[in-house]
Amino acid sequence: MAPKLPLHHPVEQSSTANAGGQAAAHPAPRYGIKRWLLTTNHKEIGSLYLIFSLTMFFIGGTFAMVVRAELFQPGLQLVEPEFFNQMTTMHGLIMVFGAIMPSFVGLANWMIPLQIGAPDMALPRLNNFSFWLLPVAFTLLLSTLLMPGGGPNFGWTFYAPLSTTYAPPSTTFFILSLHIAGISSILGAINIIATVLNLRAPGMRMMDMPLFCWTWLITAFLLIAVMPVLAGAVTMMLMDINFGTSFFNAAGGGDPVLFQHLFWFFGHPEVYIMILPAFGIVSAIIPTFSRKRLFGYASMVYATGAIAILSFMVWAHHMFTVGMPLTAELFFMYTTMLIAVPTGVKVFNWVATMFRGSISFEPPMLFALAFVVQFTIGGFSGLMLAISPADFQYHDTYFVVAHFHYVLVPGALFAILAAAYYWLPKWTGHYPNLRLAQWHFWLSVIGVNLTFFPMHFAGLAGMPRRIPDYALQFADFNLASSLGGFLFGASQLLFVWLIIKCVRGGEKAPAKAWEGAEDLEWSVPSPAPLHTFEHPPTFRHESK
Amino acid sequence: MWSVIKSVLAAFFGVQKDARRREDFEKGRPVAFVAVGILMGLALVGVVALVAVAAAR
Amino acid sequence: MRTCIVWIAGCLVVPLTTTLAMANGWNMPVGVTDVSREIHSLHMTIFWICVVIGVLVFGVMFYSLFRFRHSKGVKASHFHEHTLVEVIWTAIPLLILVGMAVPATATLKKMYDPADADLDVMIIGQQWRWRYEYLGEDVAFTSNLGTPRETVRGEGERGEHYLREVDEPLVLPVDRKVRFLMTSDDVIHSWWVPDLAVKQDTIPGFVNENWVRINEPGVYRGQCAELCGIDHGFMPIVVHAMEEEAFDEWLAERKEAAAQEASGVDREWGLEELMARGEESYNAVCASCHQPDGGGNAPAFPALAGNQALMEERERHVETVINGVSGAAMPAFRNTLSPVEIAAVITYERNAWGNETGDVIQPSDIAERLAD
Numbered sequence: 001m002a003p004k005l006p007l008h009h010p011v012e013q014s015s016t017a018n019a020g021g022q023a024a025a026h027p028a029p030r031y032g033i034k035r036w037l038l039t040t041n042h043k044e045i046g047s048l049y050l051i052f053s054l055t056m057f058f059i060g061g062t063f064a065m066v067v068r069a070e071l072f073q074p075g076l077q078l079v080e081p082e083f084f085n086q087m088t089t090m091h092g093l094i095m096v097f098g099a100i101m102p103s104f105v106g107l108a109n110w111m112i113p114l115q116i117g118a119p120d121m122a123l124p125r126l127n128n129f130s131f132w133l134l135p136v137a138f139t140l141l142l143s144t145l146l147m148p149g150g151g152p153n154f155g156w157t158f159y160a161p162l163s164t165t166y167a168p169p170s171t172t173f174f175i176l177s178l179h180i181a182g183i184s185s186i187l188g189a190i191n192i193i194a195t196v197l198n199l200r201a202p203g204m205r206m207m208d209m210p211l212f213c214w215t216w217l218i219t220a221f222l223l224i225a226v227m228p229v230l231a232g233a234v235t236m237m238l239m240d241i242n243f244g245t246s247f248f249n250a251a252g253g254g255d256p257v258l259f260q261h262l263f264w265f266f267g268h269p270e271v272y273i274m275i276l277p278a279f280g281i282v283s284a285i286i287p288t289f290s291r292k293r294l295f296g297y298a299s300m301v302y303a304t305g306a307i308a309i310l311s312f313m314v315w316a317h318h319m320f321t322v323g324m325p326l327t328a329e330l331f332f333m334y335t336t337m338l339i340a341v342p343t344g345v346k347v348f349n350w351v352a353t354m355f356r357g358s359i360s361f362e363p364p365m366l367f368a369l370a371f372v373v374q375f376t377i378g379g380f381s382g383l384m385l386a387i388s389p390a391d392f393q394y395h396d397t398y399f400v401v402a403h404f405h406y407v408l409v410p411g412a413l414f415a416i417l418a419a420a421y422y423w424l425p426k427w428t429g430h431y432p433n434l435r436l437a438q439w440h441f442w443l444s445v446i447g448v449n450l451t452f453f454p455m456h457f458a459g460l461a462g463m464p465r466r467i468p469d470y471a472l473q474f475a476d477f478n479l480a481s482s483l484g485g486f487l488f489g490a491s492q493l494l495f496v497w498l499i500i501k502c503v504r505g506g507e508k509a510p511a512k513a514w515e516g517a518e519d520l521e522w523s524v525p526s527p528a529p530l531h532t533f534e535h536p537p538t539f540r541h542e543s544k
Numbered sequence: 545m546w547s548v549i550k551s552v553l554a555a556f557f558g559v560q561k562d563a564r565r566r567e568d569f570e571k572g573r574p575v576a577f578v579a580v581g582i583l584m585g586l587a588l589v590g591v592v593a594l595v596a597v598a599a600a601r
Numbered sequence: 602m603r604t605c606i607v608w609i610a611g612c613l614v615v616p617l618t619t620t621l622a623m624a625n626g627w628n629m630p631v632g633v634t635d636v637s638r639e640i641h642s643l644h645m646t647i648f649w650i651c652v653v654i655g656v657l658v659f660g661v662m663f664y665s666l667f668r669f670r671h672s673k674g675v676k677a678s679h680f681h682e683h684t685l686v687e688v689i690w691t692a693i694p695l696l697i698l699v700g701m702a703v704p705a706t707a708t709l710k711k712m713y714d715p716a717d718a719d720l721d722v723m724i725i726g727q728q729w730r731w732r733y734e735y736l737g738e739d740v741a742f743t744s745n746l747g748t749p750r751e752t753v754r755g756e757g758e759r760g761e762h763y764l765r766e767v768d769e770p771l772v773l774p775v776d777r778k779v780r781f782l783m784t785s786d787d788v789i790h791s792w793w794v795p796d797l798a799v800k801q802d803t804i805p806g807f808v809n810e811n812w813v814r815i816n817e818p819g820v821y822r823g824q825c826a827e828l829c830g831i832d833h834g835f836m837p838i839v840v841h842a843m844e845e846e847a848f849d850e851w852l853a854e855r856k857e858a859a860a861q862e863a864s865g866v867d868r869e870w871g872l873e874e875l876m877a878r879g880e881e882s883y884n885a886v887c888a889s890c891h892q893p894d895g896g897g898n899a900p901a902f903p904a905l906a907g908n909q910a911l912m913e914e915r916e917r918h919v920e921t922v923i924n925g926v927s928g929a930a931m932p933a934f935r936n937t938l939s940p941v942e943i944a945a946v947i948t949y950e951r952n953a954w955g956n957e958t959g960d961v962i963q964p965s966d967i968a969e970r971l972a973d
Contacts, residue, residue: 074763075755081831082898149900155828161805162788166728166830166930168901207569250806256789257804291671293681298565302558309585313592321791321826322802323809326713330596330706337698338592341691345558348690351662356678360671369666373659380651387701389636389708390644392800393629396791396826457627462795464826467834469753471765471822473626559687599706 037132040124041530042109045131047427049106050420052134054496056098059142061489063091068451068485071478076469084468085153086145092156096274097181098138100408103416104277105130105188108216111423112192114521114528115210117201117537122194130187137180144170144177155466157267160248160259164240171241175234182227189220189227196220201520203539207301210519211294214301215280218308219273225312226266226273233262257322264315272311274408275375276304278415279346282368284519285422286350289365290357291516296349303342303349310339320391329388336386340379347376362514363437367418370410370445378406381456398477399459405452409488410445417444417495424502425509429527432502436494443491450484545576552580556588630795633817633842637798639708647701654694715812718780722771726783726790726803726825727937728930729832729889733771736782740855743937744769745885746835750893753835765822768885770839774848775815783809787932788830794823794840802827815842830930832889866940866964872948875961879949882942887950890930895954901930906954915951915960922947923970940968 030038039045066087070078079087109127113120121127144151149168152158163171196217200209237259239245246252248259279300287294294300316324316332324332350372359365381403385394394400417440424432458477463470470478509526520539524532551568554560568577631641669675723734727743734741747766752759760766773779783792785803793800801811815821825836843851884893891897895906905911911918922943925933934943944964951958 074759076753077755081834085828085831085833153830159789159828162828162830166788205569207565250804254806256806290669290677292677292679295681296687297681298560298562299558299687302555302560306556306558313589321800322804323807326710327593327596327600329709329713330599331593333705333709334592334596334702337702340698341694342558344694345687345691347658351658351665352683352686353681354662354665354669356680357665357669358671358675358677359666359669369662372662376655376658380655383651384644384647387643387647387705389640389705389712390647392712393640393644393795393798395800396793460629461626462630462823464793464824464834466828467824469764469834471824472759472761472763557688558691559684561684562682600710 038128040120040128042113042121042124042127043427043528043530045121045127046106046108046110048131049102049109049134052131053099053101053103053106056094056102056138058492060091060094060099061492063087063094064485065489067091068482070468071470072482073479074470074472074475079468081468082150082153085155085466086151088466089152089155089158090142090145093141093152094138095408096156096270097178098134098141100274100412100416101185102134104216104219104274105185105192107212107277107281107416107419107423108188108192110427111521112195112213112216113199114426114524114532115213115519116196116199116204117520117533117539118195118199119531119533119536121191122199123191126187127191130184130191133180133184133187137177137184140173140180141177144173147173157263158237159263160237160240160256161250164237164248167241172238175238178234179231182231185223186227189223192216192220193224201533201536201539207298208539210280211283211297211300211304212277212280215276215283215304218304219276222269222273222276222308222311226269229262230266230270233259233266236262257319260319260322261316264318265312267318268315269308269311271404271407272307274412276307278371278375278412279304281415281419281422282350282371285364285368285418286353286372288422288514288516288518289362289368290354290359292353292357293518294349295352295355296345299345300349303345306342307339310335310342314339317386317388317391320388321395333386333388337383340383340386343379347372347379362421363432363434363441364418364422364514366438366441367414367421370441371414371418374406374410374414374448378403378411381406394459396464397459398455398463398465401465402452402455402459405455409452410448414444414448420495420499422514423521424499425513426521426524426526426528428503428506429509430502430506431509431513432498433506436498436501440491440494440498443494444488447484447486447488447491451481451488452484454478454480454484548576548580549584552577552584555581556584632796632798633815633819633821634797634813635816636708636712636813637796639704639711640798643705643708646704650697650701712811715780715810717778718812719777720774720779722773722779722781724771724781724783724792724803726785726787726792726829726836728787728830728932729825729836730886731771731792731836731838732786732937735852735855738852738856739859740852741859742769742855743886744771744839746832746837748835750888762822764835765824765837765839767837767839770820770841772841772843772848772851773813773815774845775818775842776845778812778814781811781813783811786937789827790825790829790836791827792823792838793826794821794838796821796823797840800826818842818844835889862939862941866968868965870941870944870961870964872952872959872961875945875948876952878941879945879947880953882938882946883949883953886934886938887946895950895956905950906956908956912951912956912958915958918951919947919962919967919970923967935971940964940971943967 036048066079070084109121147170149170151170152174154163154167196213236247240247240249246254248254248256250256283294283300313335314332316328317336320329385391385400385403421432421437454477458474461473463474511525512522513526520537523537551564629641629644631638721736723736725732730743730745732743744767747768748764751757783801783803784807785805787805789802789804791800791802797813797815799811799813801809803809819842821840821842823838825833890902891905895904897904921931923933923935925931941964944962944967947962948960951960
């Protein structure tokens with residue numbers, strides 16, 4: 001399904017460019033596969049990212065379905081424990097690195113230039129390169145499933161020495177694929193920073209930017225800071241496996257816990273990399289459909305910055321049970337509790353934006369509202385997990401699984417879906433089918449809560465994560481989770497159908513597709529022509 | 545200098561008066577804010593660490 | 602309108618589910634130690650704080666969604682900043698968190714004080730079983746999954762303690778402070794019994810400490826909490842907490858049995874009895890990788906049945922079982938199994954499933970090798 005972007009933008013739709021100047025500025029359009037392989041256009045690359053992440057979402061989702069099917073009832077029915085471990089691992093890796101992160105980059109590619117009035121990303125060729133690294137990385141990663149000994153089976157956190165001394169032979173390929181995906185992320189982040197800092201429309205100050213640009217700017221700095229740490233950690237693994245070093249091998253004088261420190265120094269900011277852009281999206285959608293300006297714009301920016309800085313100081317709260325000294329436990333408990341404050345401020349601001357607004361419930365708003373509620377539930381369980389003594393009971397159980405899925409599925413993923421519904425009129429020129437979108441929303445909400453809410457109970461009752469079979473007292477929770485999982489998985493097919501319909505036709509959308517939408521992207525026609533803002537728009541200051 | 549520290553503190557807390565913010569953005573030098581921000585970030589780590597050490601006694 | 606009704610119905614689900622959460626088997630167990638009780642009360646405190654904040658925030662949100670609907674013709678107002686309100690809603694959570702940090706710190710300090718223990722137990726994680734050593738008492742044993750593999754595959758009835766039963770439970774006294782010293786022979790495991798509120802990673806090359814003082818006799822069940830390979834889901838923990846006298850009696854019995862087992866090393870063993878003993882140990886320890894029929898699970902776990910190299914190289918076979926294969930999944934069993942068990946397993950592997958070498962490995966030979 002190739003999105004139907006206009007090859008040449010029709011002259012009558014272009015508000016800014018003149019046809020003569022254009023022929024000189026742009027090379028002759030390419031057709032077919034070459035168009036997509038060689039494109040340097042931010043909209044085409046954005047679409048590629050989005051289609052790629054949707055594909056990965058369904059591959060990772062299929063793995064999750066295998067996991068849920070095996071856990072449907074006690075006993076081993078469908079798969080061997082060895083394959084089960086590969087499924088849980090690949091589900092995590094694909095969803096984190098292949099679905100959530102690239103979809104945010106795709107949204108950034110499409111929307112940041114439109115929101116700041118730039119003609120394209122600052123570094124278009126780099127942009128092409130950073131996208132095309134991804135299919136390479138993930139083809140490599142998925143191919144490990146077909147190798148002798150199977151693919152990665154040590155969890156997406158790949159703790160040493162399970163992932164080094166005791167790992168399957170394919171681990172070296174897994175490391176290489178993470179390297180490639182990491183390079184792609186870093187290049188994408190550099191591009192976004194360069195774009196946001198340099199290509200804003202004349203007169204647009206930093207504090208005039210839509211919050212999506214702000215959150216992505218901060219996310220990009222996080223990416224640049226932590227991806228090299230991940231690269232370092234996996235390189236040390238590579239050396240341990242292939243070159244006889246002993247970074248993580250206690251028998252050779254190494255330290256397995258060092259791996260966890262390195263991983264979570266990357267991993268915790270990574271968690272915020274997956275949620276900060278979602279904050280930006282929701283901060284665009286809620287004001288639009290409340291017909292009221294975002295409450296506390298400045299404090300939202302500050303809170304994002306605070307979360308980003310604090311995210312570097314909390315990593316060891318993932319390691320409360322590894323036997324750290326008491327002082328370290330206390331330090332990480334305190335910093336983790338602190339991080340709840342700026343996160344709370346965000347939620348309060350969204351609610352205050354809705355208060356005394358004029359609210360309507362179009363599909364993007366539905367998903368954004370569900371995001372606020374369910375992300376907050378995930379935040380609450382996060383607060384509980386921060387209490388170090390209690391974490392000794394929660395750690396590595398389904399309570400943790402419930403927590404991070406609440407943050408990532410009805411959190412980050414719902415924000416991505418909200419963004420898709422919000423900007424589909426801009427991308428395709430058509431409104432998405434309302435009835436279909438409502439079905440998609442309600443089935444997703446029911447499915448996601450049926451899947452993940454019972455996991456809280458299973459975890460508290462004592463079910464550890466990553467087990468292929470379980471004691472009988474967990475059977476009911478798992479039955480509910482599996483049914484919910486199948487419902488949620490199936491209802492995402494509606495979304496694909498809806499996108500195909502929306503690309504092909506539907507109610508025509510005007511330039512300003514939503515009544516309350518204010519940002520710059522709504523000043524260009526719908527669908528957005530291939531080249532926009534070739535002459536910078538005049539940015540009108542609002543009284544801030 | 546004192547006003548820079550006050551602004552950074554306000555940013556740590558997350559709330560700042562609009563007028564003060566505008567003044568910072570118009571008159572302040574970014575380098576000063578970044579430098580003070582980094583120092584205060586380190587100070588925050590130090591303070592929390594001290595509290596943790598004291599509590600662990 | 603319809604949307605709002607569904608949202609409000611959603612609100613009702615929250616109190617309903619919290620009530621259910623209080624029901625037995627849906628919540629964290631209160632447990633049987635002072636620490637576990639404290640942790641449970643911390644858990645409930647923070648839970649109710651979250652519920653109250655949630656009701657307030659979602660209450661305002663759903664009120665706004667209902668009251669300020671565009672479809673009712675409401676006009677939006679234009680405020681978008683209010684310094685005082687922002688200060689208040691930043692400060693209040695901060696204060697709540699400080700209030701929460703104080704009792705949490707106190708509990709954590711208790712958990713970190715293993716001093717003055719009456720009994721030291723070494724807990725060693727191994728793929729995929731637990732080994733317990735009563736330090737200074739010469740009593741040590743491994744504790745394997747008690748549920749038969751066939752039951753996991755669906756043959757026969759699943760009992761009440763399916764996957765949470767072992768061949769030999771860890772036996773502990775009540776009312777005595779027991780210190781755990783925890784380590785691992787291979788990958789990282791995590792020893793967890795919810796009722797005791799002990800969850801501690803066992804890390805190869807490092808020794809972690811934790812402790813427990815059990816208040817009530819009983820049987821407490823848990824399992825490994827850190828992904829440790831294929832059979833991560835199949836390494837349960839059962840703790841049998843006994844009254845002090847009963848425990849002392851049990852310990853004395855075990856000491857005597859251990860002394861007898863040691864003397865068994867010196868006598869000559871026959872093929873039959875070694876095979877019987879070997880089959881028992883093989884199924885408990887080796888079968889999860891090399892399979893009960895010796896078919897293995899290539900490439901990580903080679904087949905033993907019909908393995909020509911194994912049958913021809915007796916010396917290498919013995920060496921592999923005792924010292925493991927460095928850099929591969931095969932662990933060393935020199936500290937895990939007794940000389941009798943090692944001899945029996947090797948004899949079994951060399952004579953079962955049509956591997957009819959006729960070799961008999963004597964425990965005394967193994968003991969000699971282990972002594973080197």
